[in-house]
Amino acid sequence: MEVTRRLFIGMAGAAILGSAALTLSACGAPRGAEQPSGAGATAGASAEPTGSTGVASEGPSPATVPAGTDAIVVYFSRAGENYGVGYVEEGNTAVVAKMVAEATGAGMFEVAPAKAYPEGYDECCNVALAEKNGGARPAIAKDVDIAPYKTVYLGYPIWWGDVPMCVYTFLETHDWTGKTIRPFCTHAGSGLAGTAGSVASACPGADVAQGLAITGTTAQNSRDQAREEVRGWLA
């Protein structure tokens, strides 16, 4: 596990520097996974990295939005096999996203790729790396109109030192003028890995506030601590 952790951190650094060092075949199996939580992973079709773009569905679909709020939590998260947590029915970022929504009263919208990422960790790592190296913008299954919202809490896992490519699909198809984005991520050692800057680049016109980084194991297995970290960030 320590090897994998160092790999993530080194890889994130390489990504920040724009290095071409991202030649690793996988981000490493989650060996020695601690405290597996939840036996049944959601089914994930084997995904091909694709260069397809845009939204695959009929258009904006309802987020869970309480009336009268001007904030929304938009997040991507993947259930299945993951680093340090085993198989989970609910992804680590989803756990944190719910905490943010609970603490703020904001509605929620989940970014879902049209073609699900593999549930297996190594397989997902391979797909994600191919997408990143190819600059893919995988189609997403549904969309939400963000026009009514002043603040967007944006949650994602760190993938290969970056924001997952399907999140860029979402970001790049909306008008962010005048909006505040508060990015939060879960990770396995890389922290935010410079992704607040990447989000700012993808969202011209937005004010991107200081981000929050929570380890996936904390989100999944130490929920009180995760909730405290969320509260501290929001305060």
Ligand SMILES: Cc1cc2nc3c(=O)[nH]c(=O)nc-3n(C[C@H](O)[C@H](O)[C@H](O)COP(=O)(O)O)c2cc1C
């Ligand atoms: C494809 C892939 C790439 C990953 N790359 C990194 C990484 O570069 N740095 C890191 O700290 N963690 C990395 N991780 C670990 C995830 O960021 C971490 O497990 C996160 O909490 C997963 O969130 P989720 O359950 O919401 O998908 C990676 C995981 C996957 C599946």
